[in-house]
Amino acid sequence: MLSMLRAALRKPSLALICLLSIALGFSLAANFYHHPESSAIAAPPKDLSQSSWRTAFEDVADKLAPSVVFITSEKDVVVTDPFGNLDDFFNFGPFQAPKRAPQQQKQTQKATGTGFIVRSDGYILTNNHVVAGADRVTVKLADGREFKGKVFLDPRTDLAVVKINANNLPAVEFADSDKVKVGQWSIAIGNPFGLQNTLTVGVVSALRRQSYHNQDSVDIDYPEAIQTDAAINPGNSGGPLVDLDGKVMGINFMIYSRTGSNNGIGFAIPSNTARYVMDQLISKGKVVRGYLGLIPVDLTPVKSQVYGVKAGALVESVDKDSPADKAGLKAADVITKINDKPVESALDLRHIVQMLTPGTTAKMTVMRDKAEKVISVKLGEAPSGDESAAPVSGDKLGLSVQPLSAEIAKAIGVDPRIQGVVVRSVESGSAADRAGIQENDVIMEIDNNPIISVATFNSAIKKLKSGDTVVMVVQRGDRSVILEVPID
Known part of the structure; x- marks a missing residue:
C-alpha cells in the first residue's frame, strides 16, 4: 500500500553506499502541549488461524490503508538565474551597456514521504528527515482530505511527530519490537516515488543491525535496527513496517543500495524506540534522555580476555560528580546489563540509557576484577545535544x-x-x-x-x-x- 523512503548518499560501507531517505535538509523547532484523548484503533484483523492465508495480506492492507498518510514538505528557496552572466559574453566592445545584477527567483522545493496516524486526535509519526526544515508540511489522508501540519522533531533518532487539526482518525496499533523474530513476515506500506498506497511484502531478515548516518551534522546511531527484504524505495521513509496482525513493529528509514532504489536491504527503527520518542514529543514537545556521565568503549578479544567477560561496554573514564561517579562506577568496569537488558557494546549502553527517564534508578550489572556486582544509578538528564555518554577522545587525530x-x-x-x-x-x-x-x-x-x-x-x-x-x-x-x- 504505502511505501516511502527518500534516498541520499552516505559514506561507503562494506563496498555499499548507504542511501538514506532525505526529504529536506532543513531544521524546525516547535513546542506544544499534550491533549489526552483516546485513540480510535482500526478494526482488528481476523485470527489467522481462522482465516485463509490467501487473504492474509489483503486483511492487513484493508486494516492499515486508512491509517497511512502522504506527506508533502515544501521549502522556499532563492536561486540565481543561470543565464544571468550571458551579458558579459554579448555585451562587449567600445559601447558596452551597464551590467545588470544577476536575476534571482523564488522557487519552492518539494519532497514527499510517508507517515501514519498514531492518535485519533491528529498525531502522525514520520521521519525527521521527511519534514525537517520545511516551510510548509501538508498531510493527505487516505480519504483525500488535506491538512496543514505542525511539526515536532527529534533529529537524534530521525523521528518526528506531525499534528493536524482533525479528530476521529483511525490510529495504528503497535507491536512489541522486542518480540520480533527473524523470518517472520514483514509488510512495508508507503508512497515510493510518490506512488501512494503501495504495499510490499518480505520477511524480517535480521535484528539488532547497527546502522549509522549523519544528517545535518547530527550523528544518528541505531544498535538495533530491524532489517527487512520487503521492497523499500525513495518515498517510503516514515512509513510503517507491520506484522501479519497489522501491528507496527518498525518505521522504515534507510536502505543500502548502489542505485538509490530497492536492493532487498532495508532498515526500520524499532517500534519500542519510536513509541518512547513519540510519547515525549506529544507530551513535552521535546525528548529528554537519561545521562550517566561516562565514556564507554567496545570490548576487543584481548580486552574480553583481560576483563573476563565476552560482551559488554568497558568504562574508559567517569566524569567527576556525574551520576555514574556518585553511584560508584569506575574506569575499567565492564557494564553487561542495564535493568537486566543485555549490553553488548558501547552503542548498546548509550542507546539503552537514553531510552530511560531522567531521575529514575537503573540497575547496572558490572564486572569488576572478574567478579560480578550490581550497582544502582540514579540517572541524570542528558545535556542538550548530548547523550548518555560523551564520544571517544582523539577526533582531531583520528x-x-x-x-x-x-x-x-x-x-x-x-x-x-x-x-x-x-x-x-x-x-x-x-x-x-x-x-x-x-x-x-x-x-x-x-x-x-x-x-x-x-x-x-x-x-x-x-x-x-x-x-x-x-x-x-x-x-x-x-x-x-x-x-x-x-x-x-
Whole structure:
C-alpha cells in the first residue's frame, strides 16, 4: 500500500553506499502541549488461524490503508538565474551597456514521504528527515482530505511527530519490537516515488543491525535496527513496517543500495524506540534522555580476555560528580546489563540509557576484577545535544584511546610500570594513521607533557588546532618511538 523512503548518499560501507531517505535538509523547532484523548484503533484483523492465508495480506492492507498518510514538505528557496552572466559574453566592445545584477527567483522545493496516524486526535509519526526544515508540511489522508501540519522533531533518532487539526482518525496499533523474530513476515506500506498506497511484502531478515548516518551534522546511531527484504524505495521513509496482525513493529528509514532504489536491504527503527520518542514529543514537545556521565568503549578479544567477560561496554573514564561517579562506577568496569537488558557494546549502553527517564534508578550489572556486582544509578538528564555518554577522545587525530591497566600492559607486551593511554583504534587515512600510530601503541607524552590518563590526553588534544604538528612519545612493545603528527 504505502511505501516511502527518500534516498541520499552516505559514506561507503562494506563496498555499499548507504542511501538514506532525505526529504529536506532543513531544521524546525516547535513546542506544544499534550491533549489526552483516546485513540480510535482500526478494526482488528481476523485470527489467522481462522482465516485463509490467501487473504492474509489483503486483511492487513484493508486494516492499515486508512491509517497511512502522504506527506508533502515544501521549502522556499532563492536561486540565481543561470543565464544571468550571458551579458558579459554579448555585451562587449567600445559601447558596452551597464551590467545588470544577476536575476534571482523564488522557487519552492518539494519532497514527499510517508507517515501514519498514531492518535485519533491528529498525531502522525514520520521521519525527521521527511519534514525537517520545511516551510510548509501538508498531510493527505487516505480519504483525500488535506491538512496543514505542525511539526515536532527529534533529529537524534530521525523521528518526528506531525499534528493536524482533525479528530476521529483511525490510529495504528503497535507491536512489541522486542518480540520480533527473524523470518517472520514483514509488510512495508508507503508512497515510493510518490506512488501512494503501495504495499510490499518480505520477511524480517535480521535484528539488532547497527546502522549509522549523519544528517545535518547530527550523528544518528541505531544498535538495533530491524532489517527487512520487503521492497523499500525513495518515498517510503516514515512509513510503517507491520506484522501479519497489522501491528507496527518498525518505521522504515534507510536502505543500502548502489542505485538509490530497492536492493532487498532495508532498515526500520524499532517500534519500542519510536513509541518512547513519540510519547515525549506529544507530551513535552521535546525528548529528554537519561545521562550517566561516562565514556564507554567496545570490548576487543584481548580486552574480553583481560576483563573476563565476552560482551559488554568497558568504562574508559567517569566524569567527576556525574551520576555514574556518585553511584560508584569506575574506569575499567565492564557494564553487561542495564535493568537486566543485555549490553553488548558501547552503542548498546548509550542507546539503552537514553531510552530511560531522567531521575529514575537503573540497575547496572558490572564486572569488576572478574567478579560480578550490581550497582544502582540514579540517572541524570542528558545535556542538550548530548547523550548518555560523551564520544571517544582523539577526533582531531583520528584515533581513540583507553586507560592503561596492568592487565592490558601485560596483554600488549609493554612494561606495566609505564604510564600512558592505549590506542584503541586508528581511523584509516587520518593524521594518526599517516604518522604511523598503531593500535595498542601506548602514548606516554604529547609535546613533552606526560600523559598519565585519558583526562590528561583529552586536555592535551583540546589545545591542538589545524596546522599544528605535535610530537608524541609512544611505547610499542619493548621499544619507544618518537612520532611527529601534523594536525589536519
